[in-house]
Amino acid sequence: MDKYQVLKQYFGYDEFREGQEKLIDSILSGRDTLGIMPTGAGKSLCFQVPALLMEGITLVISPLISLMKDQVKALNEAGIHAAFLNSSLTAAQYHKALGFAAQGRYPVIYVAPERLMTEEFQDFASRTRIAMVAVDEAHCVSQWGQDFRPSYLKIVDFIRSLSNRPVVSAFTATATKEVRDDIIDILMLREPTVLTTGFDRPNLYFSVQSPKNPYATMVNFIETHPDDSGIVYCLTRKTVEEVCDRLHQDGFSVTRYHAGLSDIERRENQDEFIYDRARIMVATNAFGMGIDKSNVRYVIHYNMPKNMESYYQEAGRAGRDGEPADCLLLYRGQDVVTNQFFIDHNQDNEELDPVTRRIVAERDRERLKKMTYYCFTGDCLRSYILRYFGEYGANYCGNCSNCLTGFETVDVTEAAQAILGTVEWCRGRYGATVILETVRGSDTAKVRRYGMEQSPYYGKLPRIAVPRLRQILNFLVMEGYLTVTNDEYAVVKLTKESGRILHGAETVTMKMAKEQEAPVREKSKKSRRYGSSVSAGIEFTEEQERLFESLRGLRTEIAKKEKVPPYIVFSDKTLTHMCIVRPGNREEMLSVSGVGEHKYQKYGQAFLERIRQETAFLS
Ligand code: ADP
Ligand code: MG
Ligand code: ZN
Numbered sequence: 001m002d003k004y005q006v007l008k009q010y011f012g013y014d015e016f017r018e019g020q021e022k023l024i025d026s027i028l029s030g031r032d033t034l035g036i037m038p039t040g041a042g043k044s045l046c047f048q049v050p051a052l053l054m055e056g057i058t059l060v061i062s063p064l065i066s067l068m069k070d071q072v073k074a075l076n077e078a079g080i081h082a083a084f085l086n087s088s089l090t091a092a093q094y095h096k097a098l099g100f101a102a103q104g105r106y107p108v109i110y111v112a113p114e115r116l117m118t119e120e121f122q123d124f125a126s127r128t129r130i131a132m133v134a135v136d137e138a139h140c141v142s143q144w145g146q147d148f149r150p151s152y153l154k155i156v157d158f159i160r161s162l163s164n165r166p167v168v169s170a171f172t173a174t175a176t177k178e179v180r181d182d183i184i185d186i187l188m189l190r191e192p193t194v195l196t197t198g199f200d201r202p203n204l205y206f207s208v209q210s211p212k213n214p215y216a217t218m219v220n221f222i223e224t225h226p227d228d229s230g231i232v233y234c235l236t237r238k239t240v241e242e243v244c245d246r247l248h249q250d251g252f253s254v255t256r257y258h259a260g261l262s263d264i265e266r267r268e269n270q271d272e273f274i275y276d277r278a279r280i281m282v283a284t285n286a287f288g289m290g291i292d293k294s295n296v297r298y299v300i301h302y303n304m305p306k307n308m309e310s311y312y313q314e315a316g317r318a319g320r321d322g323e324p325a326d327c328l329l330l331y332r333g334q335d336v337v338t339n340q341f342f343i344d345h346n347q348d349n350e351e352l353d354p355v356t357r358r359i360v361a362e363r364d365r366e367r368l369k370k371m372t373y374y375c376f377t378g379d380c381l382r383s384y385i386l387r388y389f390g391e392y393g394a395n396y397c398g399n400c401s402n403c404l405t406g407f408e409t410v411d412v413t414e415a416a417q418a419i420l421g422t423v424e425w426c427r428g429r430y431g432a433t434v435i436l437e438t439v440r441g442s443d444t445a446k447v448r449r450y451g452m453e454q455s456p457y458y459g460k461l462p463r464i465a466v467p468r469l470r471q472i473l474n475f476l477v478m479e480g481y482l483t484v485t486n487d488e489y490a491v492v493k494l495t496k497e498s499g500r501i502l503h504g505a506e507t508v509t510m511k512m513a514k515e516q517e518a519p520v521r522e523k524s525k526k527s528r529r530y531g532s533s534v535s536a537g538i539e540f541t542e543e544q545e546r547l548f549e550s551l552r553g554l555r556t557e558i559a560k561k562e563k564v565p566p567y568i569v570f571s572d573k574t575l576t577h578m579c580i581v582r583p584g585n586r587e588e589m590l591s592v593s594g595v596g597e598h599k600y601q602k603y604g605q606a607f608l609e610r611i612r613q614e615t616a617f618l619s
Helices: 003-011 020-028 043-055 063-077 091-102 121-126 149-163 177-186 214-223 237-249 263-274 308-315 332-346 348-352 354-376 380-388 401-405 413-425 432-440 447-448 465-476 498-502 542-562 572-581 586-590 596-616
Strands: 035-036 056-061 082-085 108-111 130-135 167-172 193-196 205-210 228-232 252-255 279-283 296-301 325-330 408-411 483-484 492-494 509-512
Touching: 003 020, 003 596, 020 035, 020 043, 020 167, 020 193, 043 056, 043 108, 043 130, 043 167, 043 252, 063 263, 063 596, 091 121, 108 325, 108 483, 121 149, 130 149, 149 177, 205 380, 205 401, 214 237, 214 263, 214 296, 214 325, 237 252, 237 279, 252 263, 252 401, 252 542, 263 279, 263 401, 263 413, 279 465, 296 308, 308 325, 308 354, 308 380, 332 354, 332 542, 348 432, 348 483, 354 380, 380 401, 380 542, 413 483, 413 492, 432 447, 432 465, 465 509, 542 572, 542 596
Parallel strands: 035 167, 035 193, 056 108, 056 130, 082 108, 130 167, 205 325, 228 279, 228 296, 252 279, 296 325
Antiparallel strands: 408 509, 483 492
């Protein structure tokens, strides 16, 4: 067999995606390999395909039990013998699995990094031919990454303990230079092939809104996606609880996830979501790493996250199957304050020395700023993201809220003058909140304490809502007309540029989201599009839509019986393709993307039968 046959027969795909083939070839030629690809790009395949072609066992190191289980399940479904070795097994199960492994039953074994240096595993490794060690989520070795795992440092000890050094491959979605260098250094990769593929995810629609009523806006959105799976990310556990309760009361199928729940409840809730029993997952950022659920159709950020890395990673959990999916961010000014608080009280940094801690906090503040700018940019959101990750983005993508609905250009000169004037009047001694309270004419303790009612600008802008004022202030900072000091007081000060506006030499216009709630996009059901190269941009007819629902129902029944998540049976993309191809026999069924030999054996007949029934009355 060659790599193409493996791809077709086991995974049911006709072609490799960008980057996959190069990475696979590199591994097969015996070179260490580092693949940096965005979430959903298909990293697993890059080590799974070579694993089936190499002489010997591939060990996959993965940080999370849930992740291993999921991938092993998917491999087994595809007819590949694979197993996992981690703490979810009893001692007897573990022993048995190792025994089978030693007999060469599994070409692919997933191992928790904590296991590698144990005596039993070392004994096994010394008696087995290990062809490759594949490190998934490799950014976990880096202290600069967001998910540092000390146990990942054991990987290199393990590799060094082997008498024959296997090929080492590593995969991550984190593209920053620090993390990439750390992976190469810490895993001691030898002259590795390093490949970064495009970070663009064309099937994701990005949108930012600053609605007056975020909850109502969110519900409005969810109601247009009644049958779809989605994730709602909140900044705090408390918000998760509130939002989840409210959605529940409003009759939505919803569950929740955050670090304050017991292990058992977390696992149960995660399963509820993965097995499509609960449609909506409301969660903090604790949820998601290792969730391979491919049919998440939308990710809503109910709050702005702390930085673009987190945002893109979390939003990227939508649409992993390549089908259209929505990423909606609901921004409000309070989010900046909350994130600032997290940065200032970061428990994780407690062990760091004061200097490093300050550097880290500064870096985090800088990243928060860039995240905030994302919420206000009038540019194409996708270009903003790609530029952030060091890629060149076209200025117009046609698939984000800025490109589609457009912002209106507003003349904010008067407001800008009042804000700058207030800063000047108090000689740059106070923070943004006091400034904004002053121009609005609020009667707060701070305003009184600092004597701000005396300012000629006091109450100058009573009609502009605080969030909008904050947008204007942020904009002035972004454009260099104001600066905010980088210490704990975050005091607002004038710059050399301020005078031009203060003295009326320049006007200030900025793009702002139109005041009304952004229009709701067409119902997703009607706009399901097949996103791949096979037949890009096809819109479903009503018949196809009905067939899709029917096949989805069949998938759910089968998944229940087999006790696997529905997307493990067939992905949304595969069902979509089936509706387009409408296969009538084995041959045609095998031509559907995602239907391999093994899955055909298991499910082919049932789906053929269902398609026959559903389309009998058509031509
Ligand atoms: P990553 O680990 O990079 O986030 P995964 O390996 O989980 O992504 O793959 C995401 C999805 O893409 C999976 O559903 C997978 O089956 C699918 N996929 C991977 N490679 C291909 C391919 N060549 N053609 C079609 N689908 C693919
Ligand atoms: Mg992965
Ligand atoms: Zn755009």
